[in-house]
Structure formats: structure tokens, C-alpha cells
Amino acid sequence: MREYITELSRYIIPALMAVYTLCSFACLAQGVAQKQGSSRSTGIYTVQNIIMFFLQLLMFTDLALVSGDMEYVFFYVFVQVFLLAAVAMVPVIYEKANRLLLNNMCMLMGTGLCVISRVSFNQAVRQYIIVLMSLAVSLFIPWILSQIHFLKKLTWLYGIAGIVMLGMVLLYSEVTYGAEISFTIGGLTFQPSEFVKIVFVFFLAAALWEDASIVRVGMTAVIAGAHVVILVMSKDLGSALIFFVGYVFVVFAATRNYLYLLAGAVGGSGAAWGALKLFGHVRDRVLTWRDPWSYIDKEGYSITQSLFAIGSGNWFGMGLLKGNPTAIPFVEKDFIFSSVCEELGVAFGICIILLSVACFLEMMRMSALIRDRFYQLVVYGIGIMYIFQIFLTIGGGIKLIPLTGVTLPFISYGGSSVMTTMIMFFLIQGIYIRLQQEGGRHNARKGKETPSGSAREKDQS
């Protein structure tokens, strides 16, 4: 019986995931066609939710059956409580929340918790607690957004705060001679570069929403450049790239000038070339990207192990707990995608990629609808940073691009990462809710409005 279930679920899981992904894109297409998300049918969301819970059941059944461990059953119950809370509570509190983003977020997080619990149960429990905390914090964000109106005035404060936070980590790691990009306070480890992403997006949006003249762009370039340089010096190449790409695209959207994209590409290539010449650790990354097999014992070890995992898993995976993802160093952070491919299959992995892309496209669709330039740029910037991070981590893990060691949002282990991404998603939710209320202000006749305030609708723009 056990064998039947685990063997069949190897195929049912990716099949269900594919259906779920299709639903996401159907939703997206519907949204694009209508240009206004409010009249999407909700049936499809319910289908998505049902699939998600069924998938969770299957995956945890596999885990429990193969391991014979009751702890997975308990963990399953806890995870379901969280997912149910998120899926059910958010639309009740914020009636106009975007359910596509919400569902995909839950789907990715549920999968992440499941996969992490397979790699390391203790880490999964920690992750669960952080996820729960993040949700608690994030739930307030749309409401806070509707209360605070000075966000777009703090321009330079954001920039300076970002530099200070990143600089602190750099100094701290200098002092301790480590290559750490995080520091620990009272048992909790922070990775400030994650949180600075949010501040950075606010900085860019605030600096450029009114005035996108070349002088203004130049001024933001100085601040953004400082971020990137500090990150490169901290050896956090992945984050440096994310900040850089985020900057280039936000400038592009703000100025509507394609030359900035070109300048970004040229400047980026130049900077990459310079970094290649200057920094040994950058050279190592490129070397092991081009030929990991010659360095399989040392520098190329993790990437080759990642490739083994994906290659061994193949389309349908080896089955949960039947592979050996822990052979990959830092699997729970940098290579979680490889472990997903190994045990759940590449087909499932591709669905994960597509879901992330669906989230990104939904964000882009929203940003096109937002009239307030500041919030538009915030949504746009978050979308860019989110999707580019996914490209970096997955592309690195499959040896398409050099490894940069960033996390896969929502799936990787790492409190800072998951909290930051969740805050980003709820920021977008908040802005989306604003957008809808603005759009439908004149029919704000609904009796029971959400806490975001039936009438807190001072138009900022």
C-alpha cells in the first residue's frame, strides 16, 4: 500500500501542480483581458485552494509513510493551520486583496515548508515560526499603508538607512574576519540585505516618482551605487546584482527612456568585468560555472552536487525522502530548487518557476493600473527584484549562470528572506487595495468595509 501511494504520488503531485499553474495563468489572462481585476470569477481561486490542500496532504503523506515518523503528521497539521489561516483570513480582512498573489504565495510557502522539513526537521520548525510571525506582521501592512501618507517624502532617509544597514554588516564582518552577510542578535539571525531591498525600492520610487530628470537619476545612482559596492565588498554578489537590476529597471520605468536600459547593460557588463579582474571570489564563481567538473572536489562541489540532484531526479523526481538532497551544501538555502527537482521532479520545479513568473506578471499588471506614480514604481520595483532573485538562484543552481548564493523566495530556509518577501507581497496587496478603492471610490457604499478603512482614501496623487 505504501509503495502504491508513494509511487503514484510521484505522478499525481506534478500533475496537480500543473493544473494549479494553469489556473494561475488562466487567472492572469482573465485579468489582463479585463484590465481591471475586480470581476474575476472566484471559482478558480477555490479550485486552486483545493488543489493546494490536496497537494499538501499528498506530500506530507509521502513524508510520513516513507519516514514512518509521526512528527511529520504533527507538522502537517500545523502547516495546514497556517495555510488555512492565510487563505481564509486575508480575504476576510481585506476583501479586495489580490487572491492570485495570495494563493501563489501560500502554495510556494506550503511547498517550501514541506521540502525544508524533509531536509531538516528542526529548521522547518524554526521556519514555520518565522512564517507565522511574518504573516502576523504582514497582515497589518495594507492597513498601515492606508494610514501613513508620508511614505513618499522620506526619499533620502530611505537611501541613507539602506547604506547604514548594509555598512553595519560590512563593518561587522570585517571585524570578525568573516564573510558573513548576517548578524545575530539574541539568537535570531538577521540578514539585513533582505530587508534593505524594501527600503531600497521605496527610496527609488520616492526619488523618481515626480522628477525623473537626468540630475535626479544621477543622484539616485550615487546612492544605489553605494548599496551595490557595499554588497560586493560583503561578498554578497547575488544581492548586489538584484539591487543593480532593480535600480536600472526602476529608472527605466520612471524615465521611460530606453537609453537607461542600454546604459545599465553596458555599465553592468563593465562592472562585472571589473569585479572579475578585482575580486578573487568573483573569479572563482565564474571558473566553477564554466567548468565545475574540473573542480569537483572543492570550488565546484556544490554546483556539481546540485546538478546531480536535478539529473537524478529527472522529470518526476525520486520521491520524497528517496533522494539525497542533503549531499548538496547549503541545500536549504541556495539549492532548495535542486532538492525540489530531485525529489518532486523537474516537472514540478518548472511549475514552481512558472508560478513565480505568474506572480511577477500579476505584479506588472497591477503596476500598469496604478495611477499614483510612487506606488506604481514601488510595485514595479518589488516585482523586478522578486523575479530577478528567482532567476539568479535557479539559474545558478542549474549552471545557466554563475552561482550567486541567494535564496529562492518563500521556499528557501531563511527567516529574513521569507519575512521580506512576505512583506513585499503584502505591500503590493496594500497598494492594490488602495488602487481598487480609488477606482471604486464613488461606489464606496459597501456597508461592512475592511479595517483598511472604508473611507481612508485620501488620494495621494
Next chain:
Amino acid sequence: MPEKEKKRRPAAPGKKTSHKKSRSARYSANRPEIIVTCCFFGLLFAALIGYLSYFTATSEEEMINNSYNSRQEILLSRNYRGTIYSRDGDVLAETRLDADQEESRAYPYGKLFAHAVGYSTKGRTGIEALANYYLINTNTSLSNKAANDIAGIKNPGDSVYTALDVELQQVADDQLNIYKGAIVVTEVSTGKILAMVSHPGFDPNEIGAIWDSIVEDEDSSVLLNRVTQGQYPPGSTFKIVTALEYIRENPDTYNDYSYQCNGYFSSGTGRINCYHGTNHGQVGFESSFAKSCNSSFANIGVNLEQQSFEETLEELLFNRPLPVDFPYSESKANVVDRVSMNELMQTSIGQGRTQISPLHLNMITSAIANGGILMKPYAVDRVENDEGRIVKAFEPSAYGSLMTGEEAGILKGLMESVVEEGTGRKLSGLSHTAAGKTGSAEYNDDKEDSHAWFTGFVRACAGPGNLRHDHRGGSRQRRGLCGSHRQADLRCLF
């Protein structure tokens, strides 16, 4: 909750849309930029997914077979290693269980298939390495898996059927006898490897016990598969290559060639003797080849265009990777870089620094027998699950043409003349027309040490083989081997 939304949502759109329109011109002004962004990242992710799919579709086997991949052990902890069969279904390697359910790998034919089938415990070689991926995976039915799971036993790994022929292998092995040497027999039309023997050998059943002594003994070459990894001067068999180049340079006049052999040829400081100093007298092109006249071929060699010779060598896969998926040594031949006249003479009769593996010579001969087209040599015919369902079948595949059909025909004629009137007369008078080329290459200043070669084929559908062995203590034994896929034919050739 969803119901509530259902009720409310439809109420909004009409008004909203109209409301939206009035402002859209102003606010959605940078929609084109957003669309460009979407397209950019869309392409990026299309590339990502494309690469991932390509990797997944093409590299599973390679990834699992890498010795750094710990998943091999995982698979082996769940599946018994599968069985390796000969073409007729004889067991060449199987996993046996003793009373305590301890696994051991057994090779019923012992030494006979030592290099061809290989071993799987001290690293992996031969078919054990080549088909490792299939042997450690299982495609048994789900119900079997479930039953095995309940019974607490492992699943049977998939079985690998090779093209190897036990009788042919036995004949080849007998012929090598106590001598160091190698024989490979392939089917010309498909590239199937029918027999592959390398001496000295070892008993793979004993590999665990003898391993340390083999590794300690630096002179020991028992683990070396001479067929694929041996590198030897080709001697007169290389005249096939020289002849091909001469034909290419003189397509219309090569048959008008004539040379007066005095038993030696000299040019500058170099001097080439004919085998045993034989004086061949007046020879034409065909008789030079048939009688293996060194002087005549040295004469041909020094007049060849070196650049064009180099190209022919490359086409024949010298200094290049061979199209096979098992380990091998690359053959070496040089006629261009800083080559003295003496070296060129030596090279054109297969002496000097030219090195070739028996497998490579076999491939060139096969191409000649097959109208110039080389079929990629392969040993694994198909993979079956424990119930005989074919999991994967390997089809013959052509590498391409090494030479034109016409050139192959001419070379075939030359090789037939070797058997009919030349150095391979021992093989004349068989029921099927045989063709081949003998060779004897000195590898030491001591003229007593030399490699004996024979490469050839029987009928169009037959396969070539070749043989080398040392001459020892002055006893000069010369043996010829023609391979055929039919055992009866082969026997009569020895």
C-alpha cells in the same frame, strides 16, 4: 467567503471601467515600458526553463553515473544490481544472494569477459560501467514493488542484453592463448561488438582479493583493456591509410604505379628495410600492398602531400575523439609538424611515433567493409525489466563516412589481394571471401620485439578483428584472425 465575493464583484465592473477610461490616458502612460519589462523577463525565464528541460532530457544517465553522485548508493540500497546477458541470453554477470541475503556479484565465465563486462566493486569498468545507470535502476511493475516493499526485499534492477557472443569470445580467447594481445570482433553493418578479448586478463570474481596486488604491481597491465585503451604502432596495417591517401592524390593513375624493390629504401639519412629483408622485385600498387612491401610504401610516403595526408588522417579519426561512449585512448599520427623525411617514411609504413588502438583499426576496417560508412561501435543492445519488457533499445547509428564508397571499394580489393596472393594467404580458399591486412610493428630497438597485427573482414556482413601479440624468445608465431558474426566462419579462419 467566496460567495460573498461572487455577489459583490460583478456589481463593480461597469462603472469602474468607464471611470477608468477617463484617466487611463494620464496614468497608464508607461504601460509600454511595463510590457517591455514583462517581455524581457519572459524571455529570460523561457531560456531558464529551456535550459533546465534540455539538461533534464539529456543528462540523467551522465549525472547518475558520476562517481561523485551519492545517489548510486541510494539506488543500490533499494534495487539489486541487474543482470548482464550475452546476445543469446547467457548470463555474463549477476547478483547472487547467499543464505544471509548478502549480495555478491558473480561472473559465470570468469576470465573470459574480464575486460568486456568488467567489474563493479572496485570502481566500475566495461559494461558494468557503461550500463551502470540501467543496472541500478528498476522498471519492475508497481505491484512487484509493492510486494517487495511488504516483503522487505529490494527490487530487481533492469537487465542489460549485450551484443557479445560467448562462442565467438571463446574462440578469440583460445586464439590469444597465453600471449599478450587483443581481439575485437564487430558486426560491420551495425557496429555491434561481438567479441572483445584482452590478454593478460583477470578473474572478475576474484577482483576484491587480487585488487591490492594488482594495484601494487606497477608493471601489471591485467586491468588494461588493450582493445580500447592499448596504444600500439600499427605497423603495416597502416598501409591501408597510406594507400588511401595515395589513391586520393592519384585517383586516375594509382594503378600505373610501379616500383623496383631491392629490399630497402633510403632517402637522406633514413633507410627502410622490407620485412626480413625480402627483395620484392618489380611491384605495382596492388602487389606492394598485398606483399606489404615496406620499400615501396616508403617511396609512396615521401611523395605524399603532407597537408592532404593530415586531412585524411583526421577523417580517419587519428588525433581525434572516437565516436564511442566508453573509455578509450586517442590514436596519434603526425605527418605535418616538424616531420623529417625519415619520420615520414617510418610513418607511412606504420612505424615511428604513430599509435593506434585495436578498436580504432577495427573501426577503419569496418568502414572499408561497409562502403566507407562507419557504424558507431556499441555493446549494449537493449535493456529489459525483470519481466522481459524492453525499457530501452539501442539502435545502430552511423557516425558518417570515413571515405567514399569508391575508395572503400578499392581498399577492399587491395585487402582481398592480401588474402589471395599476399601476406594473408593462410586465409585463402575459405568458403567466404576474406580480406585483410597483416602487420608487424617493431616497438623496440631489439628487432625481436614486435607486434603482430591482422585486421580484416569476411563477406559484407562480417566483422573485422585484429590481433596483436608479442613475439617472445624468438619463437615467431603469426596468427591471423578474421572476425565474423558466424562462429563457423571464424573457426576456419584461425
